[in-house]
Amino acid sequence: xxxxxxxxxxxxxxxxxxxxxxxxxxxxxxxxxxxxxxxxxxxxxxxxxxxxxxxxxxxxxxxxxxxxxxxxxxxxxxxxxxxxxxxxxxxxxxxxxxxxxxxxxxxxxxxxxxxxxxxxxxxxxxxxxxxxxxxxxxxxxxxxxxxxxxxxxxxxxxxxxxxxxxxxxxxxxxxxxxxxxxxxx
Amino acid sequence: xxxxxxxxxxxxxxxxxxxxxxxxxxxxxxxxxxxxxxxxxxxxxxxxxxxxxxxxxxxxxxxxxxxxxxxxxxxxxxxxxxxxxxxxxxxxxxxxxxxxxxxxxxxxxxxxxxxxxxxxxxxxxxxxxxxxxxxxxxxxxxxxxxxxxxxxxxxxxxxxxxxxxxxxxxxxxxxxxxxxxxxxxxxxxxxxxxxxxxxxxxxxxxxxxxxxxxxxxxxxxxxxxxxxxxxxxxxxxxxxxxxxxxxxxxxxxxxxxxxxxxxxxxxxxxxxxxxxxxxxxxxxxxxxxxxxxxxxxxxxxxxxxxxxxxxxxxxxxxxxxxxxxxxxxxxxxxxxxxxxxxxxxxxxxxxxxxxxxxxxxxxxxxxxxxxxxxxxxxxxxxxxxxxxxxxxxxxxxxxxxxxxxxxxxxxxxxxxxxxxxxxxxxxxxxxxxxxxxxxxxxxxxxxxxxxxxxxxxxxxxxxxxxxxxxxxxxxxxxxxxxxxxxxxxxxxxxxxxxxxxxxxxxxxxxxxxxxxxxxxxxxxxxxxxxxxxxxxxxxxxxxxxxxxxxxxxxxxxxxxx
Numbered sequence: 001x002x003x004x005x006x007x008x009x010x011x012x013x014x015x016x017x018x019x020x021x022x023x024x025x026x027x028x029x030x031x032x033x034x035x036x037x038x039x040x041x042x043x044x045x046x047x048x049x050x051x052x053x054x055x056x057x058x059x060x061x062x063x064x065x066x067x068x069x070x071x072x073x074x075x076x077x078x079x080x081x082x083x084x085x086x087x088x089x090x091x092x093x094x095x096x097x098x099x100x101x102x103x104x105x106x107x108x109x110x111x112x113x114x115x116x117x118x119x120x121x122x123x124x125x126x127x128x129x130x131x132x133x134x135x136x137x138x139x140x141x142x143x144x145x146x147x148x149x150x151x152x153x154x155x156x157x158x159x160x161x162x163x164x165x166x167x168x169x170x171x172x173x174x175x176x177x178x179x180x181x182x183x184x185x
Numbered sequence: 186x187x188x189x190x191x192x193x194x195x196x197x198x199x200x201x202x203x204x205x206x207x208x209x210x211x212x213x214x215x216x217x218x219x220x221x222x223x224x225x226x227x228x229x230x231x232x233x234x235x236x237x238x239x240x241x242x243x244x245x246x247x248x249x250x251x252x253x254x255x256x257x258x259x260x261x262x263x264x265x266x267x268x269x270x271x272x273x274x275x276x277x278x279x280x281x282x283x284x285x286x287x288x289x290x291x292x293x294x295x296x297x298x299x300x301x302x303x304x305x306x307x308x309x310x311x312x313x314x315x316x317x318x319x320x321x322x323x324x325x326x327x328x329x330x331x332x333x334x335x336x337x338x339x340x341x342x343x344x345x346x347x348x349x350x351x352x353x354x355x356x357x358x359x360x361x362x363x364x365x366x367x368x369x370x371x372x373x374x375x376x377x378x379x380x381x382x383x384x385x386x387x388x389x390x391x392x393x394x395x396x397x398x399x400x401x402x403x404x405x406x407x408x409x410x411x412x413x414x415x416x417x418x419x420x421x422x423x424x425x426x427x428x429x430x431x432x433x434x435x436x437x438x439x440x441x442x443x444x445x446x447x448x449x450x451x452x453x454x455x456x457x458x459x460x461x462x463x464x465x466x467x468x469x470x471x472x473x474x475x476x477x478x479x480x481x482x483x484x485x486x487x488x489x490x491x492x493x494x495x496x497x498x499x500x501x502x503x504x505x506x507x508x509x510x511x512x513x514x515x516x517x518x519x520x521x522x523x524x525x526x527x528x529x530x531x532x533x534x535x536x537x538x539x540x541x542x543x544x545x546x547x548x549x550x551x552x553x554x555x556x557x558x559x560x561x562x563x564x565x566x567x568x569x570x571x572x573x574x575x576x577x578x579x580x581x582x583x584x585x586x587x588x589x590x591x592x593x594x595x596x597x598x599x600x601x602x603x604x605x606x607x608x609x610x611x612x613x614x615x616x617x618x619x620x621x622x623x624x625x626x627x628x629x630x631x632x633x634x635x636x637x638x639x640x641x642x643x644x645x646x647x648x649x650x651x652x653x654x655x656x657x658x659x660x661x662x663x664x665x666x667x668x669x670x671x672x673x674x675x676x677x678x679x680x681x682x683x684x685x686x687x688x689x690x691x692x693x694x695x696x697x698x699x700x701x702x703x704x705x706x707x708x709x710x711x712x713x714x715x716x717x718x719x720x721x722x723x724x725x726x727x728x729x730x731x732x733x734x735x736x737x738x739x740x741x742x743x744x745x746x
Contacts, residue, residue, distance in 0.1 A: 054584040060593070071244075078248040116585060123583040142584070146592070150575040153239040159593045160575065162237070166409040166539035171367035175536035181595040184238065184411070184540060185571050 019084055019140055037089045038077070044069040046092065046107055051145040053115045060159045063145055066152035072144045084140075091137025095122075156183035191217040191440070193737075194462055194477040196447045196492065199296025201710040201726040202483030203429030204339070208734035209481070210438035217475055218433070219445040221467060221484075222273075222292035225299070227426035231416030233267045241266040260287055261675060263300075268414055271300060277625040286633035287674035288487070294443055296485065297677070298424040300414055303392040303542065304567065305345045306720035307336050307356045311553075316716050319561050322515060322610040325715045326687045326696030329356070335728035342432075343423040343727060344399055346407075347391030355548040355720070362396045363389035364407070367537050369529050369570040369598050370545050373659035377547075380658035385550045387659070390543035390567065393423035393724075402428060409539030422542065444468045448628060450480060450505055450706060452497035458746070459496075459505075459706045465626050479705045479737050479746055483730070486711035487616055490682040491631055493693075493700070493708075494618050504618075506683060506693040506700045513617050515610035515684055516635045517717040519676035522669040523645050525652035526601030527661030529570060536572060536595060544569025547602065547655065549719055551647060560643040562609065564719045566652060568602025600661055604648035607719040609640050610681055614673075635673040645671075678722055683712040698733040705746040709733045 048069030055063040063069075076088050099107045103114055110118070119138075126136035149155040156162050162183040192214035195205045206218045224230070238244050245266045252259040255275055263272065273290035280288060291297040310329040317324035333356070340359040349357040366374065366389055374387035394407045404420035404427055413422050420427035433439040444467040451474065453460045461476035482489040490513055494504035501507045549563035573596030582588040614636065620629040645668055653666040686692020689701035694713050700706040709730040711722055718725075740746045 055589045056586055058586050058589065060589075062589070074242055075244075075246070078250070079243055079246055081249065120583045120585075127580070146575060147244065150592070151238045151244040153237070156237065156239060159589070164235070164237070164410070169365055169407075169409045169537070169539035169541050171365040171370070171537050173536045173538045175534050175595070177533075178594065179536070180593055181572070181574055182540075183574075185574060 019080065019143060037085050039073040043092055044073050046095075047072050047141070049107060049115070050095070050119065050141060051149070053112075053119050054142055054145045055149050061154045063149050066149045066154040068145055068148040068152070071148035071152070072141075075144060075148070076140075087135070087137055088140050091140065094137065150183070189461075189473065189475045191215050191475065191477045192741075193217075193479045193481065194219065194475055195481045195483060196462065197221075197296060197482070197484035197488070197710065198294045198425050198430070198441070199291065199483065199485060199710070200298040200301065200423075200425070200723050201730045202296070202481070203298060203425030203433070204727050204730040205481040205483055205707075205709060205734055206433040206439055207429040208731050209738070210433040210436040212734070212738045213436075213438065214738070215438050216433070216440070217477065218439060218441045219447055219462070219464060219475075220294045220296075220441065220443045221446045222294065222443065224294045224441070224443040225416070225426065227420070227431070228416070228418050231418060233415045234412065234418050236267065236415070257287055258289070260672075263289060268300065271414075278630075279622060279624060280630045281619045281622055281632035283632050283634040284636055285672045286635055287672050288633070288679070289674070289677045290485065290488075294441070295425040295430075299416055299426065301424075301723055302677075302721060303394055303413065303422055304546070304721040305340070305343070305347075305391050305393050305724040306546075306548075306565075307358055308332070308718045308720065308725055309354045309356055311354050312716065312718040312720075315562065316610070321561070321716075322612075323684070323686045323688070323691050323715060326685050326692075331696075332725075332728055332732070335732040336724065339724065339727040339731055343393050343428060343724075344395035344397075344404070345391055345393055345724070346389075346396045348389050350386065350388055350548075352386065352548055354553055358391070360391065364392065364394065364396060364541055364543050365389070366545060367570060368535050369532050369600065373529070373570065373600060373656075373661070374545070377655060377659045381550075385547065385655065387545050387547050390546045392543040394542045395421055395423075403431065404428070407542060409541060411540035411542050413542050445473075446626060446628075447484065447492055448472075448495060448626075450482075450492060450496040450703070451476075452500065452505060452703060454497075454500055457703065459703045462492075465628075467626070470626065478741060479707065481730075481734075481737075482706065482708045482712075483710045486679045486682055486714075487631055489708050489710055489712045490616065491618070493683060495629070497703075501702070505706070506702055508702055509689060509691055509693055511612075511684060511691060512693050513682050514612050514615045515681040516614040516616060516633075516673070517608045517610055517678075517680040517714065518635075518673050519605040519678045519717065519719065519721075520608050520637050520641050520645065520671045520673075521603055521605045521676050522671045523606075523648035523652065523667070524566065524568070524601065524603035524669075525649065525656050525664055525666035526599060527656045527664035529598040529600055529661055532598050541569070545602075551644075551651075558643075558647065560640045560647075562607035562640070562644070562719065564604040564606035564644060564648050566602040566604050566655075568600065570598055570600040572596055572598050600656060600659070602652055602656070604652060605676065605678075605719055605721070606641060606644050606648055607717050608637065610684070610716055611638060614681075616682055633673075637671065637673065678711070678717070680711040680714040680717050680722060683708050684715045685713050686715060697736040698729060699737075704740075705737075707733050707737060 051063035051068040126138040160183040198220040496505040547566040551563040619632040683693040
């Protein structure tokens, strides 16, 4: 991370900055907090399955291969504020309730199609909420899925490309559609 | 105590202290190099140098615990997992913010030479005459011509890559081949040149990353990993560890003593000379005295001044060098965090290979020649163009295979840049000792009272607006500019507080960085700066240090010190 990257983060316009990331705004303060909520192994399995719908295994590995659920447990517990953790954990409760009330099953029992359409709906709701200046727990789950996956070794080397020691810089390399992106700039 | 005498003592092992140690030892002096923090050995102690983002449990993001431990660091981007432990412990080393001041300190061997941005530009003839011409503060006691041979000298050793541009306000130097611009940056540069009739330039950043090996120093050329801040196992960027410390060690004349907090310069009022320094061992709390013929203070701008303020207080209540009334005053930084970003259409069949440690630079173009803005001085931009990665927003895609496929490919080209502006020296921007607050070793701490003033506030409007205009002229679309807010210190270029000058009544140091009141004490870090220019300052500290050592040793030989 250097100052150029900082600028990219600021200008990335990704809707909302990564929750739990660096404080980017001058004077941004965080509340002192101790984690009061913890994840069960079942929570982690649920998050793995949700993440797999967002980034499924195709001809390349998916979210479960990168153990994104376990990453979310660590990141939310250590990097989120107490308030953010509360929103995230309440989100898991809401997600479970919604599965029951709409589909009469828990998420694990849903078919692939049911999972897909449920999460598409949640994604649309989250986008609408954020666009209206609000927030939604699904934004957190999706962010952490993308972040956790593409910064994992599986995501960074098998879905994106990474060369540990490039040895040279070429500023104008041919690119063909479908070529993978570099894991880091 | 017989073994505690050296020809010279250097306090601080960062960029300027490393240079002082190298130059003094190569001239045959026995040198004690004191560093307040722990040792970091080149390569061996770069514990994260070969780690990737997935090797960190939080993927290099700060935890809440880290934020709690670093109430200052957390304000900006530097708090992360990979450089944890490379910044000063804020609990052990408090300071007082009468006004907000973000102070980023590297308390270990190498100091911030391991953590610097590496942009290396010369101050220009314009910079050295600006104060005099505009009647601001005091005149520099030196001119560009005094510095030019020393810039040549330090550039050849440090290894600066860049291009010769023939710009009078950004003098060329002894450059290694530049780090290439990418194809978008090259085309944007050409459009800017055309739009502004050759008055504004987008050029390769000039950085202390070597593009050719330096076998005589055991340094390999840049491998394009962009992990400089983790310590470079190839020695590809200039740091104390990669460059000056090995050179000093090779002479057999250097003694390096880590964990050595210098609490004061010991002053002999009869001889009107310093006779040594008092050191507190940071681990044992024991106090030692070391004596020497000459002393170089290179403890970083504010800490060199802190040492002076804490020295010879029986003669001058404000400390050694305070007789002018300027010690601790005229704090400067580079004010930044104004800039713009945009998209570049096309080039979708172009990409790049390797990760550069630098991008482009747009040298100052304001208030040159006859132009007079509603502020004085100017600013430069640092930036780069690249293709978006997975963290871009793909609004139209929800969840599933299509999203994954899309994010596994690079996105559009974007370009962004941020300005670094010159801050004027102002007497009321100051630091002072606050003896009510003590650090871990019972020493009084610094209090900060610094703010940007009207000249900087006016300049910031141009810094943002010009960024938008230049990027649009360069062909960018959807350009948006912003002032993201700045607090003094964020530039990590703190300068001033013991300025050079021509008159002991208005300056702390003379034209060779000697303390007027103790001519065998030299201050050659950022504290000495009489004005700030808008270019990154480290190269100038290197040149000033080499020049001051040359003078010191000549004076010593003439028995003048």
